[in-house]
Amino acid sequence: MIKLVDVHKSFKRQKVLNGINLEIEDGKTTVIIGGSGGGKSVLLKHMIGLLRPDSGQVLVDGVDIASLNDRDLNEIRKKFGMLFQEAALFDSMNVMENIAFPLREHTRKKNDEIRQIVEQRLKAVGLSGVEEKMPSELSGGMRKRVGLARAIALHPRIVLFDEPTTGLDPVMTEAINELIMETQRNFDLTCVVISHDVQSIFKVGHRIAMLYEGKIIEYGTSEAIHNSSNPVLRQFLSGSLEGPISVM
Amino acid sequence: MNRISAVIDRFGRAVLDNIEEMGKILILFLSVLMWMVRPPLKLRLIFKQMEFVGVKSIFVVVLTGTFTGMVMALQGYYGFRMFNAESLVGSTVALGMTRELGPVLTALMVTARAGSAMAAELGTMRVTEQIDALSVMAANPVKHLIVPRIIAGVVMLPALTIVSDFMGILGGYFVGVPILHINEGAFIKNITKMVDLGDIYNGLIKAAFFGLILSLVGCYKGFNTTGGAEGVGKATTEAVVLASVSILISDYFLTAIMF
Amino acid sequence: MSSISTEAKVGLFVLVALIILGYMSFRVGEGGFGLKKKGYPVQVVLDSATGLEKDASVQIAGVEVGRVEDISLRDGKALVTLRIIPEITLAKDAEATIKAYGILGDKYVDIAPGTPGEERIEAGGQIARTGRQADIDKLLSELGAIAGDVMEVTASLKNTVGSVEGEENIRAIIHNTRVITEDLGRIVRQNDAKLSLMVENLSEASVEMRRAFATLNSIVEKVDRGEGTIGQLVENKEAFDNLNQSLASLRNITDKINRGEGSIGKLVNDEDTVENLNASLQSLGKSMEGIDRFVSKSEQFRTFLGYRGEYLFDSGDGKSYLDLTIRPKEDYFYVLGLVTDPRGERTVTDSTTNGETTRTESWEKNELLFTAQIGKRFKDIALRGGVFESTGGVGVDYFALDDRLKLTFEAFDFGSDRNAHLKTYAEYRLLKHIYLSAGWDDVISNEGGESPFIGFAIRFEDEDLKYLLGSVPIPK
Numbered sequence: 001m002i003k004l005v006d007v008h009k010s011f012k013r014q015k016v017l018n019g020i021n022l023e024i025e026d027g028k029t030t031v032i033i034g035g036s037g038g039g040k041s042v043l044l045k046h047m048i049g050l051l052r053p054d055s056g057q058v059l060v061d062g063v064d065i066a067s068l069n070d071r072d073l074n075e076i077r078k079k080f081g082m083l084f085q086e087a088a089l090f091d092s093m094n095v096m097e098n099i100a101f102p103l104r105e106h107t108r109k110k111n112d113e114i115r116q117i118v119e120q121r122l123k124a125v126g127l128s129g130v131e132e133k134m135p136s137e138l139s140g141g142m143r144k145r146v147g148l149a150r151a152i153a154l155h156p157r158i159v160l161f162d163e164p165t166t167g168l169d170p171v172m173t174e175a176i177n178e179l180i181m182e183t184q185r186n187f188d189l190t191c192v193v194i195s196h197d198v199q200s201i202f203k204v205g206h207r208i209a210m211l212y213e214g215k216i217i218e219y220g221t222s223e224a225i226h227n228s229s230n231p232v233l234r235q236f237l238s239g240s241l242e243g244p245i246s247v248m
Numbered sequence: 249m250n251r252i253s254a255v256i257d258r259f260g261r262a263v264l265d266n267i268e269e270m271g272k273i274l275i276l277f278l279s280v281l282m283w284m285v286r287p288p289l290k291l292r293l294i295f296k297q298m299e300f301v302g303v304k305s306i307f308v309v310v311l312t313g314t315f316t317g318m319v320m321a322l323q324g325y326y327g328f329r330m331f332n333a334e335s336l337v338g339s340t341v342a343l344g345m346t347r348e349l350g351p352v353l354t355a356l357m358v359t360a361r362a363g364s365a366m367a368a369e370l371g372t373m374r375v376t377e378q379i380d381a382l383s384v385m386a387a388n389p390v391k392h393l394i395v396p397r398i399i400a401g402v403v404m405l406p407a408l409t410i411v412s413d414f415m416g417i418l419g420g421y422f423v424g425v426p427i428l429h430i431n432e433g434a435f436i437k438n439i440t441k442m443v444d445l446g447d448i449y450n451g452l453i454k455a456a457f458f459g460l461i462l463s464l465v466g467c468y469k470g471f472n473t474t475g476g477a478e479g480v481g482k483a484t485t486e487a488v489v490l491a492s493v494s495i496l497i498s499d500y501f502l503t504a505i506m507f
Numbered sequence: 508m509s510s511i512s513t514e515a516k517v518g519l520f521v522l523v524a525l526i527i528l529g530y531m532s533f534r535v536g537e538g539g540f541g542l543k544k545k546g547y548p549v550q551v552v553l554d555s556a557t558g559l560e561k562d563a564s565v566q567i568a569g570v571e572v573g574r575v576e577d578i579s580l581r582d583g584k585a586l587v588t589l590r591i592i593p594e595i596t597l598a599k600d601a602e603a604t605i606k607a608y609g610i611l612g613d614k615y616v617d618i619a620p621g622t623p624g625e626e627r628i629e630a631g632g633q634i635a636r637t638g639r640q641a642d643i644d645k646l647l648s649e650l651g652a653i654a655g656d657v658m659e660v661t662a663s664l665k666n667t668v669g670s671v672e673g674e675e676n677i678r679a680i681i682h683n684t685r686v687i688t689e690d691l692g693r694i695v696r697q698n699d700a701k702l703s704l705m706v707e708n709l710s711e712a713s714v715e716m717r718r719a720f721a722t723l724n725s726i727v728e729k730v731d732r733g734e735g736t737i738g739q740l741v742e743n744k745e746a747f748d749n750l751n752q753s754l755a756s757l758r759n760i761t762d763k764i765n766r767g768e769g770s771i772g773k774l775v776n777d778e779d780t781v782e783n784l785n786a787s788l789q790s791l792g793k794s795m796e797g798i799d800r801f802v803s804k805s806e807q808f809r810t811f812l813g814y815r816g817e818y819l820f821d822s823g824d825g826k827s828y829l830d831l832t833i834r835p836k837e838d839y840f841y842v843l844g845l846v847t848d849p850r851g852e853r854t855v856t857d858s859t860t861n862g863e864t865t866r867t868e869s870w871e872k873n874e875l876l877f878t879a880q881i882g883k884r885f886k887d888i889a890l891r892g893g894v895f896e897s898t899g900g901v902g903v904d905y906f907a908l909d910d911r912l913k914l915t916f917e918a919f920d921f922g923s924d925r926n927a928h929l930k931t932y933a934e935y936r937l938l939k940h941i942y943l944s945a946g947w948d949d950v951i952s953n954e955g956g957e958s959p960f961i962g963f964a965i966r967f968e969d970e971d972l973k974y975l976l977g978s979v980p981i982p983k
Binding site: 414 | 532
Binding site: 045048049050070074075077078080081082084085086088089090091101102105106150 | 372373376377378380381383384385386387388
């Protein structure tokens, strides 16, 4: 379970997070929505300790990861998988080695066993026969699938998605959404998804949180959010220029 | 008045920035040292970097070393001929190569070839979040990316330098003996007489330092890249400039200490 | 290209670099480097060591035989310590001089080794005689004095010759000389007849002289025949008889000795004594020879016993080596030893049940492996080959810091089913017999055997074993 308590963060003089309080439920998919450059990625990076808050607590299973040293933080991180915006596959390794990387790092498995797991994970994300390809030879959608395969290689409990559908065509977007849902069900994952794609939000999200001006202004089930009367949320969902969100 | 204070302000900020950067590089170096002694060592990655820094630089190093030795022999010949001391050309080339030109030229060539590549590679990995991906997978980026490069730099530079030294002396020999007709016996005798083991070894110690500098600077600049493709380009340029300048400056101090 | 692995490329390159380094150190260090270790010190006190530097050459007849080790001050003079290679012996009357290569060249110490057969200078001794130094400053000041003298002479010459009066005088002298020679010529021409007469007289005088010699000859002949006083003295029969008598008695004594009469005669003439003496001398000679051979062989011959323990970090196991190094000559050696390997030997068995193949690996723990290598040392590099941990392999050692530090690289076990066993480590001599080492074992293992290790070793020379083995014939 991930719990954020009054998290503040600023870069230089710009306040990005201004007292975030949020509790991610286990076994569910939580979608965090908000405007571009509104600090969603920053929030996500706090959950896995890539960034440390200026003040406040980030609790993972009751442990405040903001105050951990590297070694203990790495132990916590083994519970996580993360799919980055551009998949962040290692250019210098082929698909096989990319997915095998966390296995080689954290297990003492033999080559044959690792190969088996990699094939299994690739099948789970709907790919096969791409083991020997380099990331540069793959399309954007395939890269994301490989990224997801890598994220779930170690059987994590929590998977973080940083804008999984950005830059994909509608068909591929749909395919990735399906994949997220399927993976979440099959591996019984706690998922946190960052998105500003309204179609996807209601498809994959059990819970939805709205980040606006450094705070969580709404949090609830997808129906509750759908029916919310919050003017900011209404403007965001409808994509209207009229409302409290200033475009300029 | 306002203008003057602005100039002072800018100057002070530049000095502070430089000092801050030096401090950051030092901290990176310390964490490299810390991760270096923590097993398991990533031998495969180290060998890969050694191949990149060392084996693939052999050609340029051989080329620069040989031609530097040849040019030194040619220039030295015109000078020494005035004193009928042509046989000193060999020892001049040998001393120059082993003490200074071997290590410095090798370091500058490798900076241009490998130091820049390190900055570009790590910079790209930074902006495409590959470094974050490493962290997320509980794999320390310093250990995986920087330690192998630093080790490769420190180990391979002396190896390349000894090749450069040797090729330089060989180049000097080929210009001196067959082309300029300097007496072969005197040429070689002067080399073995004037060059000490210390000259060679101190040159190699220098080279190891330069290897540390160029790989550390390359990694630092790449590791701290911001701002997309443009940032990667900037980091690469800065790495080459900073590493080259640092090598030349530290060369003076190393020489002052050792010789 | 892809058939050569990254590791092999890097290894090859490092090896080539090491070989070049070794070659260059060898060439550069010729004489100088080896000398520092061997060689014996000799001191010499010089009035001045101007321009002489540490490590300057020491030469005999232009051949380098040592280096200057130290220069210090003693009682206002320069105390120079030289290190001379052991093959060179200097006699007590050796003489040291500082010389320079040409006018601008470096200074060196030239030694005249002295009379061979004189008592030699031992290590730490002193060369008492020093030659006059060809000091360029002194030379220049002497040249200055000479130039001054020359200038004085030329000045006075100038005074006498350079003036108008002098010039006239010289002209007069030359004129006079010509007049005199002309006169002389005239005199000779005019007195031609008289001169020929003079020559004739001279030849007559020589005839007279010959006649006088003939007379002298006849006088000597007379003396010879005993005529006249001198003749009688020479021909005195009595004196001659005396001499004859004393010679006869001497002859008598030696005859007696020869016949075995008297004590000396008996001793000398006894066959047994002589034979005995001869035999004992012969056997002494033989045993001396034997001792000689034995001692010289044993002196070169050295054996070392060593134990080395290594702690492998990754597996947490220990590895022990017990080595016997036999070194019949300075530059080559044999290593025999036992190794306990914590991982032992792997056996893989495939068994098939119901069409399913299961593979079981078992490890024979604590197997005893053995080592048998032959090695040769070239200056700072030793190459070894033979049996490493019960498999074939090769090794390279690089020695530095007067052999205190040893860098070793070994490659063995080139089995086809796994990567070769590479091992690299550095060993440092901490105390006299105590060594510390650190390195990696099985560097490119594909079976997880790769591990850094630290080790500790005891190694000492075994004197008893040496003499035991020294008497066994060893093929050279």
